[in-house]
Amino acid sequence: MQAISAAEEVHLLRFATKLTLGDTHSAEDLVQEALLRAWRHADRLVSTHGLARPWLFTVVRRLAIDSLRSRRARPVEVSPQAPEIDVVFDPAETSLTAHVLKQAMAELPPFHREVLVYRYYLDQSIEDTAAALALPIGTVKSRTSHALNALRRALTSQGVHSYR
Numbered sequence: 001m002q003a004i005s006a007a008e009e010v011h012l013l014r015f016a017t018k019l020t021l022g023d024t025h026s027a028e029d030l031v032q033e034a035l036l037r038a039w040r041h042a043d044r045l046v047s048t049h050g051l052a053r054p055w056l057f058t059v060v061r062r063l064a065i066d067s068l069r070s071r072r073a074r075p076v077e078v079s080p081q082a083p084e085i086d087v088v089f090d091p092a093e094t095s096l097t098a099h100v101l102k103q104a105m106a107e108l109p110p111f112h113r114e115v116l117v118y119r120y121y122l123d124q125s126i127e128d129t130a131a132a133l134a135l136p137i138g139t140v141k142s143r144t145s146h147a148l149n150a151l152r153r154a155l156t157s158q159g160v161h162s163y164r
Contacts, residue, residue: 008053009031011070012031012034012057012060013027013028013031014055015057016028016030016031016060016064017032019060019061019064019066020064026067030060030063030064030067031060033059033063034056034059034060034063035056037059038052038055038056038059043070100155100158100160101155103154103158104151104154104158104160105154107149107150107154107157108147108150108151108154109150111143111149112143112146112147112151113147114133115133115140115143115144115147116144116147116148116151117162118132118133119140119144126140126141126144129144147163
């Protein structure tokens with residue numbers, strides 16, 4: 001792969017900085033990851049002249065989108081200046097939560113219960129769950145989604161509401 005020029009690096013970094021709304025550290029991370037991926041796929045980029053630059057910009061854009069999506073999916077991080085909250089372990093609360101969850105799970109069809117047990121109770125990956133249940137990966141993904149929605153409805157019917 002032909003090395004990209006310093007001017008192209010500047011353009012790529014400027015583009016990444018715009019995508020990260022001025023966060024230069026995140027922009028540098030995006031560019032670094034894009035260049036690493038270019039190095040890993042150098043054989044493909046060498047075979048087509050002029051492909052490296054648009055490919056890098058596309059990779060940076062997609063990495064920025066993935067980063068934004070993952071930040072939205074995670075809970076908000078607590079800043080170090082936030083006051084400490086004393087958490088008191090309450091065994092009665094844990095017992096009550098387990099009881100309510102057990103009742104809600106009992107309302108689900110067996111194939112929904114099964115996929116939720118593998119995915120969340122046994123902490124299995126999608127691939128491992130698919131192998132254990134002898135199902136295609138896509139089926140495990142859709143069944144998990146449907147099972148979570150059904151569980152949410154069952155919990156709502158018991159008076160448990162989401163605090164999203």
